[in-house]
Amino acid sequence: MLSGLTKFILGIFxxxxxxxxxxxxxxxxxxxxxxxPPAKPVYSNDSPSVKxxxxxxxxxxxxxxxxxxxxxxxxxxxxxxxPTESPKATKPLPSGAYRGRVNWAEGLSLxxxxxxxxxxxxxxxxxxxxxxLQQSEDNAWQKIRLEGSEQEGxxxxxNTEKVDEQQxxxxxx
Numbered sequence: 001m002l003s004g005l006t007k008f009i010l011g012i013f014x015x016x017x018x019x020x021x022x023x024x025x026x027x028x029x030x031x032x033x034x035x036x037p038p039a040k041p042v043y044s045n046d047s048p049s050v051k052x053x054x055x056x057x058x059x060x061x062x063x064x065x066x067x068x069x070x071x072x073x074x075x076x077x078x079x080x081x082x083p084t085e086s087p088k089a090t091k092p093l094p095s096g097a098y099r100g101r102v103n104w105a106e107g108l109s110l111x112x113x114x115x116x117x118x119x120x121x122x123x124x125x126x127x128x129x130x131x132x133l134q135q136s137e138d139n140a141w142q143k144i145r146l147e148g149s150e151q152e153g154x155x156x157x158x159n160t161e162k163v164d165e166q167q168x169x170x171x172x173x
Contacts, residue, residue, distance in 0.1 A: 045120065093131060099147070100132045100160045110153035114141035121153050122146075132160060 093099070102108055102124050110122040114136040124130060129147040135157065136142070142160060145152045 097133045099163045100130050101163050102128050103161045104159035108155040114154040
């Protein structure tokens with residue numbers, strides 16, 4: 001009689017141990033599956049074929065880059081993704097326009113019209129120098145021109161700051 005009771009109690013403990021172990025294994029499995037970040041989505045404007053195309057607002061051969069001393073006229077098969085500093089343009093600013101720079105850390109999307117659904121025609125990097133040409137009627141958008149370029153477009157207002165040209169720029173440390 002005593003051996004039957006011990007077998008019964010031992011069986012219950014064994015069943016509880018199996019249930020706890022199985023539950024822990026399943027919990028660890030699902031925790032590990034949800035802990036893995038999903039793959040980064042690839043959008044059509046991220047593909048290399050789209051990046052290599054010229055912006056729609058420019059025509060090949062339309063605007064030629066100016067050469068600075070020490071540069072060669074050989075064309076390189078790979079273009080540099082970072083903008084190069086160009087000397088200050090002597091072209092006067094249009095009336096009401098002023099120089100500025102992008103202060104949004106992720107950069108901005110350049111759009112063809114002043115609304116969120118408008119076609120993206122390019123981008124502006126963080127800290128890139130721009131010329132603010134005008135504000136939209138609701139002051140939510142700014143029309144800008146990239147400094148050293150003829151490319152113009154609209155960006156969300158509040159993501160740029162006016163650059164004071166009277167004071168020399170302080171080097172970043």
